[in-house]
Amino acid sequence: MSSAREFSATGMAARTAGILFVFVIIFTALLSAAYLWTKPAIEASATEEKMKLIDEVLPRNAYDNALLDDTISLPATPELGLSDVSTLYRARLAGQPIAVVFEAVAPDGYSGKIRLVLAIRADGQVSGVRVIQHRETPGLGDYVEVKKDKNKARPWITQFQNMSLAAVTDKDWKVKKDGGRIDYYAGATVTPRAVSKAVFKAVKWAETNRKQLFSSEGAAK
Amino acid sequence: MISREEFKNIAGKGIWTQNSSIAQILGLCPLLAVTTNAVNGVMLSLATILVMAISNLAVSALRNFIPHEIRIPVFILIVAALVTVVDLLFNANLHELYLVLGIFIPLIVTNCIVLARVEAFAAKNPPLQSTFDGIFMGVGMLWTLALLGAMRELIGAGTLFGGIDMVFPNLHPIQLLPESYPNFLLAMLPPGAFILLGCMIAWKNWMDARAAERAKLKPPAPVAMAGSH
Numbered sequence: 087m088s089s090a091r092e093f094s095a096t097g098m099a100a101r102t103a104g105i106l107f108v109f110v111i112i113f114t115a116l117l118s119a120a121y122l123w124t125k126p127a128i129e130a131s132a133t134e135e136k137m138k139l140i141d142e143v144l145p146r147n148a149y150d151n152a153l154l155d156d157t158i159s160l161p162a163t164p165e166l167g168l169s170d171v172s173t174l175y176r177a178r179l180a181g182q183p184i185a186v187v188f189e190a191v192a193p194d195g196y197s198g199k200i201r202l203v204l205a206i207r208a209d210g211q212v213s214g215v216r217v218i219q220h221r222e223t224p225g226l227g228d229y230v231e232v233k234k235d236k237n238k239a240r241p242w243i244t245q246f247q248n249m250s251l252a253a254v255t256d257k258d259w260k261v262k263k264d265g266g267r268i269d270y271y272a273g274a275t276v277t278p279r280a281v282s283k284a285v286f287k288a289v290k291w292a293e294t295n296r297k298q299l300f301s302s303e304g305a306a307k
Numbered sequence: 308m309i310s311r312e313e314f315k316n317i318a319g320k321g322i323w324t325q326n327s328s329i330a331q332i333l334g335l336c337p338l339l340a341v342t343t344n345a346v347n348g349v350m351l352s353l354a355t356i357l358v359m360a361i362s363n364l365a366v367s368a369l370r371n372f373i374p375h376e377i378r379i380p381v382f383i384l385i386v387a388a389l390v391t392v393v394d395l396l397f398n399a400n401l402h403e404l405y406l407v408l409g410i411f412i413p414l415i416v417t418n419c420i421v422l423a424r425v426e427a428f429a430a431k432n433p434p435l436q437s438t439f440d441g442i443f444m445g446v447g448m449l450w451t452l453a454l455l456g457a458m459r460e461l462i463g464a465g466t467l468f469g470g471i472d473m474v475f476p477n478l479h480p481i482q483l484l485p486e487s488y489p490n491f492l493l494a495m496l497p498p499g500a501f502i503l504l505g506c507m508i509a510w511k512n513w514m515d516a517r518a519a520e521r522a523k524l525k526p527p528a529p530v531a532m533a534g535s536h
Contacts, residue, residue, distance in 0.1 A: 102377050109373075109381050113388040120392040124399035131402045224343045225464035225490055233472070273490070 140187050143205035143214030149177035149184055165291040167191030167284060183300040184208050192284035196276040197221045202284060206292045208300050211250040215243055215285055227277030245269060246285050251293055259286035309435050321443025327420045328451040329511045334420040338452060339500045344460040344469040348452030351411040356445030358393055358415045362386045363429040363441035370430050382425045390416050407474050458503050463494035
């Protein structure tokens with residue numbers, strides 16, 4: 087810091103600060119303008135993307151309500167691996183609850199958390215599961231993501247479809263190596279094991295809370 | 308404007324002599340993170356070309372208004388603001404492309420090659436030359452990252468152009484080695500990228516050394532060629 091006596095130094099500092107300030111103002115204005123101008127389009131595509139993701143786990147013709155507006159806010163739920171609040175979407179057909187769509191996290195992937203989205207029908211059956219975020223090794227454990235799975239006809243993750251607690255035993259929700267019925271590719275068991283465990287826990291959680299999740303209340307929305 | 312000679316000089320420097328990845332060794336963070344396959348490398352490079360051209364142009368146009376002492380904060384401000392604007396515009400108007408390139412665009416801010424070219428070139432040269440410098444530095448990065456990505460995925464997983472279906476939904480990755488190829492994990496992990504990048508740098512140095520050797524052996528170049536350095 088220069089003392090008050092060095093006029094030239096303070097003067098120069100003030101001048102430089104002024105110029106910097108002008109640049110900050112100009113570029114902040116540019117940013118705000120770009121933000122405001124693009125905001126509606128970005129929001130629209132974010133909604134569209136959310137719906138696309140939900141379409142993968144729950145066919146759009148299975149329900150007739152505005153799914154994105156019929157929500158329950160979930161508190162942090164350790165059973166689902168969620169340490170933050172999240173949103174659960176309720177699908178209804180003619181007012182009757184038919185499925186819920188929610189997120190779960192497998193905390194024990196090969197390199198960190200694996201985020202999933204699940205849809206579970208009112209009868210407890212899994213309608214679909216998708217991995218939405220992971221950092222598994224490319225080319226090795228990443229086949230849990232449909233896009234990266236080499237088996238395009240029947241991607242690995244679709245094995246959970248139509249499984250339910252009523253139809254199969256608890257130990258079936260494990261990879262074959264651990265005595266369950268879930269296939270896996272040799273060389274990468276940690277990832278499918280983590281996903282299977284998380285799906286099982288999520289299905290159990292939905293079963294435990296089915297009264298609240300599949301209530302007809304709030305359908306008028 | 309810009310002379311042919313000047314243009315060739317800028318292009319040559321960007322693509323080979325001062326190649327950002329194998330001569331200046333800049334921007335290694337995105338390089339390591341992204342080149343697990345050729346497609347990702349190309350996509351990041353394309354986004355970088357765009358950002359570098361725009362930021363070089365902007366800095367060059369404003370260079371006479373930027374006091375020397377505070378040039379770095381101003382450059383960072385300009386680059387960061389422009390990257391964000393590009394990010395927003397892409398997201399809003401070219402959403403399909405954004406889904407592919409989107410994760411790479413914010414990474415560009417961390418790429419020191421952008422700031423390096425702004426500081427070393429755009430701050431001292433006219434806008435047109437600076438724009439070309441940005442583009443060709445990016446082109447140099449493009450072929451290096453594409454090659455590095457292709458080698459990594461070929462050695463690591465036996466495929467080529469993995470993830471191409473994210474860009475062109477109709478195309479599929481090519482399985483070059485048999486399906487039974489035991490994936491070589493090292494090539495997929497960051498150390499593998501360092502090792503292969505080291506090989507590429509050695510290759511470039513070898514090529515340069517050989518060219519210098521030949522130039523020495525040859526009789527002096529004809530007059531028309533002289534002074535082209």
